[in-house]
Amino acid sequence: MRVLEFFRSKPDSTATVAKERLQIIVAHQRSNRGSSALDALLPKMQRDLLEVVRKYVEIDNEQVKMRVEKEGNCEVLEVNITLPEGSVNKNE
Amino acid sequence: MAKIIVVTSGKGGVGKTTTSAAFATGLALRGYQTVVIDFDVGLRNLDLVMGCERRVVYDFVNVINGEGSLNQALIKDRRVENLYILPASQTRDKDALTLKGVARVLEALRKRFEYIVCDSPAGIEHGAIMAMYFADEALIVTNPEVSSVRDSDRIIGMLSSKTRRAVQNMQPIKEYLLLTRYIDKRVDRGDMLSAKDVGEILAIPMLGIIPESPTVLQASNAGIPITLDKESDAGIAYLEVVARFLGEEPPEREKKSFFTRIFSSKLT
Numbered sequence: 118m119r120v121l122e123f124f125r126s127k128p129d130s131t132a133t134v135a136k137e138r139l140q141i142i143v144a145h146q147r148s149n150r151g152s153s154a155l156d157a158l159l160p161k162m163q164r165d166l167l168e169v170v171r172k173y174v175e176i177d178n179e180q181v182k183m184r185v186e187k188e189g190n191c192e193v194l195e196v197n198i199t200l201p202e203g204s205v206n207k208n209e
Numbered sequence: 210m211a212k213i214i215v216v217t218s219g220k221g222g223v224g225k226t227t228t229s230a231a232f233a234t235g236l237a238l239r240g241y242q243t244v245v246i247d248f249d250v251g252l253r254n255l256d257l258v259m260g261c262e263r264r265v266v267y268d269f270v271n272v273i274n275g276e277g278s279l280n281q282a283l284i285k286d287r288r289v290e291n292l293y294i295l296p297a298s299q300t301r302d303k304d305a306l307t308l309k310g311v312a313r314v315l316e317a318l319r320k321r322f323e324y325i326v327c328d329s330p331a332g333i334e335h336g337a338i339m340a341m342y343f344a345d346e347a348l349i350v351t352n353p354e355v356s357s358v359r360d361s362d363r364i365i366g367m368l369s370s371k372t373r374r375a376v377q378n379m380q381p382i383k384e385y386l387l388l389t390r391y392i393d394k395r396v397d398r399g400d401m402l403s404a405k406d407v408g409e410i411l412a413i414p415m416l417g418i419i420p421e422s423p424t425v426l427q428a429s430n431a432g433i434p435i436t437l438d439k440e441s442d443a444g445i446a447y448l449e450v451v452a453r454f455l456g457e458e459p460p461e462r463e464k465k466s467f468f469t470r471i472f473s474s475k476l477t
Contacts, residue, residue: 135355143358143411
């Protein structure tokens with residue numbers, strides 16, 4: 118047994134394991150932090166957008182999709198509005 | 210201009226009250242007019258650690274509600290000149306501390322004191338937010354242990370979003386890490402996170418490392434702030450924390466050269 122243990126690679130110390138686990142969880146906590154202000158505004162912004170689009174096009178609630186993405190130091194607000202075919206009234 | 214310092218951590222039992230008592234006493238020993246406030250409404254304990262529990266008549270909430278004056282509630286320490294304690298209330302009403310009330314009391318204290326130390330309750334609820342809201346600087350008390358480090362990170366997030374300085378777009382709160390209950394031997398053996406590890410994870414300047422010491426419990430048994438025990442290694446470490454906080458580089462101690470390496474790289 119002793120000989121086998123000698124050849125087996127030494128396991129990481131528990132402190133090293135703790136550090137690695139913490140680095141992951143802390144990075145995750147921090148990525149959730151920054152955009153929270155904008156996240157809180159999204160539902161209202163989505164309603165307002167729907168209202169504006171509906172002045173011109175018939176669309177459902179689910180056809181406006183929004184999300185915030187972090188890219189380095191800046192945040193990107195992605196808005197996706199799907200228009201149903203032939204929905205735009207050309208007379209207006 | 211008076212400075213408001215919050216002693217906070219998120220996790221309970223890491224040494225916030227011990228630190229508040231030791232740190233405030235250390236500042237007063239250096240001749241600064243200092244008051245330490247217990248924000249743990251319902252679970253007051255700072256008075257016990259400071260050894261003045263039998264002198265509590267009026268408390269923080271009484272002052273906010275106008276049931277007693279600030280002068281009636283402030284307890285003057287009998288050992289150290291310039292040191293006062295404002296005890297917490299034992300009421301069960303968690304919302305007894307209002308933002309307006311706290312602001313009014315702190316404003317009055319600012320006129321009289323140079324340092325106002327706020328001992329935060331554990332958790333991330335109302336009481337903890339009240340304690341940190343008006344702070345200019347923060348001591349984040351952390352044990353070299355996973356749950357404490359994670360909670361400290363959450364608290365750092367709250368300091369930069371839920372406080373007056375954050376809300377009003379002022380200069381952010383100065384944050385300092387204070388590692389407590391540190392055991393060199395276990396770090397050397399690899400079964401405790403090192404100061405360097407915790408410093409890297411939390412990425413804020415390190416103000417000091419307090420070794421695990423039986424004298425801390427002995428001091429709290431007797432109601433004596435640990436900084437008054439000249440023999441205690443933890444007490445000496447806290448005095449060094451005070452010196453570093455005041456912008457001095459305390460004399461180097463033997464065997465601790467790696468501490469100074471961390472401090473000189475982070476603090477300058």
